[in-house]
Amino acid sequence: MKKGQTNNPNGRPKGVPNKITGELKSWIQQVIDGNRVQFEKDLKELDPKDRVQVLEKLMQYVVPKQQSVSVDAQIACEYKELEKLLLSAPDEVVDRLAERIQTLNNLNHED
Structure with a gap:
């Protein structure tokens, strides 16, 4: 060999x-x-x-180590989850959420 x-x-x-x-x-x-x-x-x-x-x-052998996640990656992940939630939610709920967000935006801009 x-x-x-x-x-x-x-x-x-x-x-x-x-x-x-x-x-x-x-x-x-x-x-x-x-x-x-x-x-x-x-x-x-x-x-x-x-x-x-x-x-x-x-x-270290029991609890998994947390990986650092960039802010952009975190936002992208949350956006995807919210998008899934909105696509599966009834239209009435989505409309109420949109109205509430608009109201909060208007209140925020008044300050």
Whole structure:
């Protein structure tokens, strides 16, 4: 076999988990499960500042990170949602909303 050549040129098929990664994840899960009570005790013994730091680090694995969204992107997204809502709303509701918006605009321009 030449350098850079492999016995499996196609590699691992999609969706087939890496055996080592699976074993490692399983082992880590067992360690965590087996030390949960001790971890909670240790956590309670930490200074409040340190406890908050540990909890912040753990939250990264539970709470999804928020992505920054530009103002323009946010407005575009809200516009699309409002447009969908208006298209599905009864005409009477849309007319009442339009009247209310016009009234508010008139009041706003009077100031």
